Amino acid sequence: MKITIVGLGEVGRCYAQALANNTTLELSFCEQRIAPAAQRLADELGISIHPKVGAWLGESDCVLSCVVGTQSLEVTRECLAHLKPGALFADFTTAAPERKRTAAHEAVQQQVDYVDVAIMGAIAYLREKTPLLCAGAKADAFVELFLAAGATARALPASQPGDAITLKILRSVFTKGMEALAVEVLLAAERQQLRPALYEVLADIDQAPLPDFLEMLVSTHVVHATRRLHEVEDAERQLALLGIGSSVLDGVRQRFSHSSEGLAVEPITEERPSLSQALDWLARHTPAA
Structure with missing residues (x-):
């Protein structure tokens, strides 16, 4: 050949x-x-x-x-x-x-x-x-x-053709987002001498398979976005007090804010919506690029 x-x-x-x-x-x-x-x-x-x-x-x-x-x-x-x-x-x-x-x-x-x-x-x-x-x-x-x-x-x-490179791009969205988040959270933990303790409180995340964990985050997001938005704002303030201007949390706050605004217009009635229900709802309440 x-x-x-x-x-x-x-x-x-x-x-x-x-x-x-x-x-x-x-x-x-x-x-x-x-x-x-x-x-x-x-x-x-x-x-x-x-x-x-x-x-x-x-x-x-x-x-x-x-x-x-x-x-x-x-x-x-x-x-x-x-x-x-x-x-x-x-x-x-x-x-x-x-x-x-x-x-x-x-x-x-x-x-x-x-x-x-x-x-x-x-x-x-x-x-x-x-x-x-x-x-x-x-x-x-x-x-x-x-x-x-x-x-x-x-x-x-x-x-x-196109499917493989699409998956590579989606993988990059996840891994590069995680990389940026890791930079900020480890820097904040190190400045407070809490990095080993942080690893301990994050250990439960390792207990679930990654697909299950991601789907849990999305399906609960559409129920609790408003409450979690306040947590994001608190986290931003905490990093600011440490002298860390967070690039990641600014985008996270915008994501939660969009969902919170959507819930005010179209509340989720199911206590535990399925992943499909959550994704359908998010598709209706995600701003276009």
């Missing part, structure tokens, strides 16, 4: 090295701006680097697009102009879901199989073992290829 890697940044080089260990594969490289690290790898593997996409790409069975997200659609189109029917195109970029869906639609027109690949971790630390989430009709075929190269990948069942 002939595999071409377009883009020899950190991601491209990582998987080039992993795939090179499989002697049944023939690799080709394409990079417009060749960094020293990319040239060293190419020299070590004895592979020349094409400066741009061209007719030579027509021999490839599989293409890995490892360019930056802003160039993803342009690069996809350049590749589609030369790929043969039945070729596999794996988009590793961080392009927005709608751009990946557009690229996939255009790939179908050229009879090329498009797979949306989302890198769900830090390549710098885990290298080829970084989890990959893959979406699209041919995701299973791509996963099989990468598992054989020692990578960590799984296909999202019954998925469409």
Whole structure:
């Protein structure tokens, strides 16, 4: 099988090295701006680097697009102009879901199989073992290829291109929000010499599976948002007294305020609404961007 890697940044080089260990594969490289690290790898593997996409790409069975997200659609189109029917195109970029869906639609027109690949971790630390989430009709075929190269990948069942990167974005909403919150709460705890004690009072959160905990928060939010809004305001005042201007709690207060205003218009009558009921209510009372 002939595999071409377009883009020899950190991601491209990582998987080039992993795939090179499989002697049944023939690799080709394409990079417009060749960094020293990319040239060293190419020299070590004895592979020349094409400066741009061209007719030579027509021999490839599989293409890995490892360019930056802003160039993803342009690069996809350049590749589609030369790929043969039945070729596999794996988009590793961080392009927005709608751009990946557009690229996939255009790939179908050229009879090329498009797979949306989302890198769900830090390549710098885990290298080829970084989890990959893959979406699209041919995701299973791509996963099989990468598992054989020692990578960590799984296909999202019954998925469409754009689904994998959407999940990566949602994961980032959660993890980056938690990261910002951790910065503020640990800083506040440390200033009061209460960090070890804080860990103890948070220990109960570890007792429930994460999905259950998240669903509990949302389903009770629509009942208790007004009361909890006052708690958020108290927390903001407490951090201010410590000299910590909270960026996180300002957004949290706005979220609770929107829900509190919604409850004044449409109260929740159920004592314990289901998650579906809570999400339906929140969809009606969440301001548009």
